[in-house]
Amino acid sequence: MRESESAWRELAPRTLARLLRSYGNDQFELCEDAVQDALVDAHRQWQGQLPDDPQAWLATVARRRYVDRVRADARRRERETRSTRLEAPLVHDTPDSDSIHDDDALLVLQLCCHPRLPRSAQVALTLRAVAGLTTRQIANAYQLPEATIAQRITRAKRRLTELDRVFPKPHDAVERLASVLDVLYVMFTEAHHTTSGAPAQDTDLAAEAIHLARLLRQAVPDSTEAAGLLALMLLTEARHPARIGPRGQLIPLDEQDRQRWHRPFIDEGLALLDDVAPGARPGPYLLQACIAGLHAAAPDTEATDWSEIHALYTVLEHQTGGRNPTITLNRIVAQSVVTGPADALSALAALAQEHPHLPRLASVRAHLLERSDRPDEAISAYRQAIAATVNVAEQQYLRDRLRRLAR
Amino acid sequence: MKYLIVMHVDPTVLEHLTDEQQQAIGEGHAAFMAKTKESGEFISTQALGDPSRSKVVRSNGVEPEVTDGPFVEAKEFLGGFYLVDVEDEARAIELAKQIPDARIPGLALEVRPVVFADLGND
Numbered sequence: 459m460r461e462s463e464s465a466w467r468e469l470a471p472r473t474l475a476r477l478l479r480s481y482g483n484d485q486f487e488l489c490e491d492a493v494q495d496a497l498v499d500a501h502r503q504w505q506g507q508l509p510d511d512p513q514a515w516l517a518t519v520a521r522r523r524y525v526d527r528v529r530a531d532a533r534r535r536e537r538e539t540r541s542t543r544l545e546a547p548l549v550h551d552t553p554d555s556d557s558i559h560d561d562d563a564l565l566v567l568q569l570c571c572h573p574r575l576p577r578s579a580q581v582a583l584t585l586r587a588v589a590g591l592t593t594r595q596i597a598n599a600y601q602l603p604e605a606t607i608a609q610r611i612t613r614a615k616r617r618l619t620e621l622d623r624v625f626p627k628p629h630d631a632v633e634r635l636a637s638v639l640d641v642l643y644v645m646f647t648e649a650h651h652t653t654s655g656a657p658a659q660d661t662d663l664a665a666e667a668i669h670l671a672r673l674l675r676q677a678v679p680d681s682t683e684a685a686g687l688l689a690l691m692l693l694t695e696a697r698h699p700a701r702i703g704p705r706g707q708l709i710p711l712d713e714q715d716r717q718r719w720h721r722p723f724i725d726e727g728l729a730l731l732d733d734v735a736p737g738a739r740p741g742p743y744l745l746q747a748c749i750a751g752l753h754a755a756a757p758d759t760e761a762t763d764w765s766e767i768h769a770l771y772t773v774l775e776h777q778t779g780g781r782n783p784t785i786t787l788n789r790i791v792a793q794s795v796v797t798g799p800a801d802a803l804s805a806l807a808a809l810a811q812e813h814p815h816l817p818r819l820a821s822v823r824a825h826l827l828e829r830s831d832r833p834d835e836a837i838s839a840y841r842q843a844i845a846a847t848v849n850v851a852e853q854q855y856l857r858d859r860l861r862r863l864a865r
Numbered sequence: 866m867k868y869l870i871v872m873h874v875d876p877t878v879l880e881h882l883t884d885e886q887q888q889a890i891g892e893g894h895a896a897f898m899a900k901t902k903e904s905g906e907f908i909s910t911q912a913l914g915d916p917s918r919s920k921v922v923r924s925n926g927v928e929p930e931v932t933d934g935p936f937v938e939a940k941e942f943l944g945g946f947y948l949v950d951v952e953d954e955a956r957a958i959e960l961a962k963q964i965p966d967a968r969i970p971g972l973a974l975e976v977r978p979v980v981f982a983d984l985g986n987d
Contacts, residue, residue: 576952579905594986601982602950603908610905848866848980 470590473516475562487615492524564677571638579614580641589666685734686744692727693750696720707854712759724754745774768792783813799826820846867979868957874944878971893965912945
């Protein structure tokens with residue numbers, strides 16, 4: 459994302475929030491379309507040269523586009539009433555509400571991440587209405603046809619209009635925050651999925667997710683989970699340059715060249731943890747960020763504080779009521795470093811009974827068997843792991859291990 | 866998550882369809898496409914020609930060699946596919962069940978995850 463573009467795209471959710479305040483939440487569909495039109499206009503007309511007041515420019519154009527759309531929509535029953543309301547100025551334009559609303563981004567995020575929308579719709583809508591991406595850019599990021607994304611967004615907006623006729627008040631923040639956090643995290647993890655082994659994409663979903671997590675952190679500065687999510691993303695993204703090898707294969711943590719980690723993100727992530735972690739009652743994102751922080755602070759795998767990592771995973775496991783088997787799997791990996799592969803293998807067998815198709819379970823098993831000097835079993839476990847994964851970079855890496863062992 | 870729903874067809878089964886079944890298949894596919902497009906899950910679909918039209922290119926150990934006919938001799942062959950983008954495997958299976966072929970004995974649908982995609986968007 460170019461610097462200037464990122465600056466003005468932040469204005470998208472603010473513009474949308476202003477329109478919604480004036481015309482009502484039941485106008486979400488038309489308002490969002492209008493903001494999107496205005497962004498496309500901005501993209502075409504600004505060309506890196508920002509107007510004096512970009513926010514006012516966008517609001518004016520978006521409002522004009524909204525008016526055009528309402529007028530063109532002859533089927534609208536309340537057309538006459540709305541026409542009169544259109545003549546009234548934007549709520550934001552009145553002198554007593556001149557300040558920028560800090561919670562604008564949050565309000566629009568909350569709308570887009572409505573818990574009743576399917577996850578893929580929440581993500582697509584957030585990328586468009588909050589991150590200000592075009593449908594084409596979103597389609598690009600997910601390697602989907604533009605029509606598929608456009609349809610998903612249209613449907614999501616219709617559904618929102620049915621679900622939620624009242625623009626959420628800030629006191630809803632906590633209620634929907636969990637959903638917002640999850641949507642941003644899914645967006646972030648999908649970024650790593652789509653970029654692994656695939657050709658470089660125009661649209662960097664990880665950068666978008668981090669950008670949105672920053673917006674969220676600003677909007678709810680008291681939330682340690684919002685801070686935790688941002689720190690988790692920064693600390694994970696920092697490792698990205700060292701994570702994929704020249705042939706597109708995954709490079710595991712213990713083999714990564716830590717010199718290639720992105721230092722500014724690590725520093726920022728660790729500083730954020732220093733700020734919020736002490737004394738906080740940690741939620742799942744803050745806990746995961748603390749684990750990522752322990753990895754980031756260590757010079758290599760040997761010097762990593764694995765017993766602390768194991769302890770944090772145990773807390774995380776309890777906190778999520780054991781409902782997330784991936785956390786248990788990660789706890790077992792940490793355990794294997796602390797107490798050796800034998801105990802870990804039996805813990806893994808128990809987990810496999812309950813979750814036979816858990817992603818990465820087969821590859822963890824293969825590793826532990828290899829470390830236990832049981833090469834024949836490790837070879838067949840690697841074969842299972844290759845068949846089970848749908849990630850090309852991971853497949854490549856597992857094939858490398860298998861070839862090394864089968865030699 | 867993208868899934869390929871592969872349609873396996875058997876020419877002898879297709880020959881013995883009743884007019885009603887034939888019509889139900891045609892209408893069923895049109896309805897299926899309309900529905901998945903509306904839900905934002907449809908990516909694309911292709912129906913393939915008869916395997917007798919196939920040419921197979923494979924190495925004879927020295928260079929690529931071209932032969933006539935299908936890759937494998939089998940009663941069933943690949944008739945076409947739907948490419949969809951859905952939340953999870955359960956949804957892909959749910960969709961496969963809605964394809965009219967799922968109600969014709971002798972035809973089958975195979976659901977497989979896609980691990981890499983490039984749709985040629987720029």
